[in-house]
Amino acid sequence: MDTNDYEKIENAAKRRKRITRTVTYILLSVWALMVLFPFYWMVLSSIKSYSSYNSEYVPKFIAESPTIQNYIDAFTTVPLARYFTNTLIFTLVTTAVMLVVTVLAAFAFARLDFKGKNIVFAVFLSLMMIPNELVIITNFQTITNLGMRNTFAGLILPSVTSVFYIYLLKENFEQIPDELYKAAKVDGTSDLKYLTKVMIPICRPTIITVTILKVIECWNSYVWPRLITDDKAYFLVSNGIQEIRENGFGRENIPAMMAAVVVISVPLIVLFLIFRKKIMAGVSRGGTKG
């Protein structure tokens, strides 16, 4: 082989690399388009007027005379604001109670010594493998028998527990060196004060992760709310959107429906864009969806 041949090899390799790169970008862009298109479409449809939407046999890719009428309809014709508030209350309360319960339990497992700790923890861990579908049946019966259908208590109580988050937090708590606890004890700090003043601040990243994951889960929850509420006054957004779809605006009003979809989707997307890094890191540590 002389240098000429090497040059040929070299050039061929360069060309191949360029082609591979181009193809990669094209494929990645195609999928990005697939992901973004539904979002684009829902925003687009939501600002088209009812008549123009229905008159377009071939849908136009831009709205020629954008309107916010659909958003007004979404809030006035159906109780979207109510669904929204319900979901907000449900999400906030569930997440808050979950945090308290989880932090306390994780603290007990990580820091305190008591008889039967290992056995109790083993039981906790084994509960992680139980699918929700198995226990939801009895929970439905329980809540119904207690007369708690169509109440926030009925919605929230069974949604509070999460063994996995207890586990995640316990692992994190255990990484705090023993010396800190001993030092605090020497200074006469109580356990509860040590938990709130030392452990929680140190483990803030994990707690934020858990909070975000729970918020996403609550905001999107559908099955349990559907089972436990049939009064529109207690619907969450997921049920609300289903209700809108089935009995909606009196007629098939897709633009208004899309306006409702946009309204429902925006909070989480905004949350995601703000906490992008945290959420992605959190999900890769503790996500389960999919």
Add this chain to the structure above:
Amino acid sequence: MKNSNFKAWLYLLPAVLFLGFFMVYPLVDVFVYSFEEGYNSASQTFMGVGLYNYKYVLHDPYFLQAVKNTFILVIITVPVSTGLALLISLGLNSIKKLKELYQTIYFLPYVTNTLAVGLVFMILFKKTAYTDGMVNLLINLFGGKSVDFIDGPYWAKMFVLCFYTVWVVLPFKILILTSALASVKQDYYNAAKIDGTSKWRMFTRITLPMISPMLFYLIITGFIGAFKAYSDAVALFGTNLNAARMNTIVGYVYDMLYGDSGGFPSYASAAALILFSIVLTITVVNLMISKKQVHY
């Protein structure tokens, strides 16, 4: 010691109460339900104990339809989504420019409400009096004939369901695989490059084995997740899934419990336990295979 025992239990109490009441007790109860024959929700009485509930469920055409749907969904979406996620992650890891932008976009479906975005998919695929829908217009453009994907033939509906499921589960898989791929040390590739290893061989002999633990994790959770499919179907086809012949096993459980055909917790329990045993079996098989395949 006694005092500290008491205190520790106090911290645990809320969790124990919640879990006991809403997880442990229901877990026992679901077995009880599944064996109580002729249970009446209103009077809370039953006629006998036996396997009748299981027999009923296993002979219920709706259940069989749901099992068939679920299995088709699992068999299609798990390999497709895992493969696609691997492909996309490989692409993502090979580029530098715009990488973060792509990653952000790909993750979006994870944070969206399945029900809400499902509606968008529905109108994209649906054929109405006014329009054939975006997808059909696209098909027409390439010379195909319009199909009603939402109220039309079985395979068309199944296609949309699979498509939407893949769309929903991909973010998680891409996220996990991208970080798994990024954690393979560059030294391994450099070592292979010096030895003149071909791209394909690098992929099969280095990349795949190195990310195999994560890949198996994704396959196992993918199976579990796909077997529990439900809200994707509701989003596309509405709550009356039996009528659409698009019900899933989980959907069947809920329908038995509540709704127009509801009020039969015993049947629901039996169906849920059947689902659980299917998932358990497949998970165990998966774990056994992964033990053999994952080498370190």
Add this chain to the structure above:
Amino acid sequence: MKVILSNLTKKFPSRNKKSKEEVVAVSDFSFEIPDGKLIGLLGPSGCGKSTMLNLICGLEKPTSGRIFFGDDDVTDLPPEVRGVGLVFQNYALYPHLTVLQNILFPLQNLKGDKKLTKEQMLEKAEQAAKLVQISELMERKPSELSGGQQQRVAIARALVKMPRILLLDEPLSNLDARLRLQTREELRRIQRETGITTVFVTHDQEEAMSISDIIVVMKAGVLNQIGKPQDVYDDPVNLFVAKFLGTPPINVFRGEVKNERLFIGGEDVLSVPGVCDRKVYAGVRPEGFILNENGAFTCSLSAVEVMGRDTSVVSTHPDCENALIRSIISAENRVDTSKKEVRFDLKPNKVFIFDIDTEERIRFGQEA
């Protein structure tokens, strides 16, 4: 295989987005590596040694300059056709493959007329394993091996395809002190047995000095000195090289030359014929001190460490750049520890003087 690097330069785009300035990792580097020698590429961390290695093996392309293996210009060749073996600092053994599979890996890549049969591959792998003495470990996984064993496997994997040049990146840095000594000898032996031109990179001067035929000292991407270890030690070209080689390190003083005599702290310590008057750095090797009660050079005594064969006298001097002056003298000399002072004469061939600004060597006497 002779290796020639000619005017090699490698620039990286700046990592800092604000400043557009390029980072020069290797700058106008030229030298010739004779065939069949063991070369130690030596420098502090971040001096471009690893980039140098990557340039030789082809993982990086130089910004300018050429690389020759023998008469072949390999500058534009991808790594696989250069015929190099590379041992990584952390070995980069494939964790999911056994030792044997790891060693076979490079052979299985061969294509066309170079393709080997299974038997040939196995034979070659066994030969390589025998050379590095790991024949009995072939079925183990890397995670079941000690650091030293992993190192040998990595060398076997690099050697199995009979490379024209073997490159080692910090080969001993991941081993504990005892293994390091042992592996050092081992490397030397393997290199002698195979006769393959070998380049290894290290920041540990002792390591480089002890086994290299030739050492190359570099700093901030620039070649400072190349030569036999002892020659470089005895005749450093600048302050950096003088400071970098030798344990304990050279003692550096601020001094002045007046009338061809070297003054440190006002004391006339040495005759330096041929040097005109100027301020200088004077470096004195630890073995360059002669204990003498009437010596010309006075230091304040701090401690005396007796180490059997020699004695190490620790002292201080206000004009010394090092915190402590270490001098090694024969144990037969007794130091009077009751005194606060210690006086020395200096050996002229162990004293180097450097320009205070350029830090370049200023030769004196016969050398000049």
